[in-house]
Amino acid sequence: MQNIDCTKISGKDIVERVIANPDFFYCIVRSYEGQLRAYISRLTNVSNEEIEDILQESFIKIYENINSYDNDYKFSTWLYRIVHNETISYWRKHKKRMNDMQLDISDDFFVNIQSDTDLIKEVDSTFVKEKIKSALNKLPFKYREVIILRYMEDKDYQDISDILKKPVNTIGTLLNRAKSQLKIILDK
């Protein structure tokens, strides 16, 4: 592991490199662990132990299915898809309702959503931020997941389509509906 150069872990030869040297896989774990951990946390807001479990299972799946990776996708998009599926199946397995989750929202989110929509005019006050947080938590899960991927993970429509395995048009529709719903909740 010490002799492996972990600097170039994205690119077309990623699968070949893992196959050639399985230790290279641990570079992937190191590089994406933080990002994917944050994603699970945003998606579910479960305990740290549960995040560990989901993340571990996800990386095992990634290792097992590394040969299914297709260069037509961004590598990170492919990782997100597996983590997303693993998170959903974890919730299903534990019979928890997706709508019971409380989102953990960073400041970046407010900047991103403000630059993309006229939904939120003023986000400086803590009060408005809290109101938005509360509104997001009230959104149905199918809308929340697209909002998370678009404005928290900063993914484009094609990436979201590849992660959620839905057509790009559907992603556009879901995002528009999500924003409309958010506006309705905020206006109340």
Place this chain on the structure above:
Amino acid sequence: MTILNEIKKKIQNKEIEPKSKLHFYFVNFVWWFLFVLLFIISSIAFGVMIYMFKEADWEIVRLVSSGIWGKILLVLPRLWLLLIIITTILAVWEFRKTKKGYRYDIIGILTVVFFGSITFGSLIYVSGFSERLDSLLTDNISVYHGRLRQQMELWDRGEKGLLIGRLISIDGDDIVVHAPGGIVWEVDISSVDNLEELELDSILKIRGEQLKEQKFIANTLEMLEMERFFGGHKPPIRPFMSPMRGNRDGERFPMRPAY
């Protein structure tokens, strides 16, 4: 222990290996294969449906039904239609399971599959395969009567002057015909010109007029080719208790069986 160590340990302890590329090619191939198979079945079903529509007795359809939907419903081969619906839905589902199938809109896939099946089905019909398949199924599958069932449903209308059924007795100019619905008709064939030699158990298509309940006078009569339609199987006619014979009290038996 860090997550990295946990993962390492798990991979080593459980001897987890990456699945081969071939495995994923095979899985994707299976989805594509099922999609193509379902598309072909749907096309064949369309082909047979076109054949049924084309060969339907439209003169009779016009006679017994008014309104375009009424006419379509009369000749609609429901079994094939059901097959088209099921295979089309499954084909769309299979396509969505292929590697990049999710990128396409369901309505779009459905439209392509539907119109593709109609086009391919038309070619199948033109090639004559639809007719051969209908005959083959009629001859070899006892419960399938394809176009014959369509004719049975269309012609079993005494009140409209149409009759179809199995010939069960001949007595001079009077014959007894057992209709698919279970009714037994006494038919006067004295007015039929160029009457061919009738065979018991043959299927007859008769046009004429209903005189009274279960009494009919025939103007034209056509004998269907049994081998062509039944291939040794029994035609789709409900059995009856005892044709045209009364009980001890002089009453007629009920002509429609209870089932």
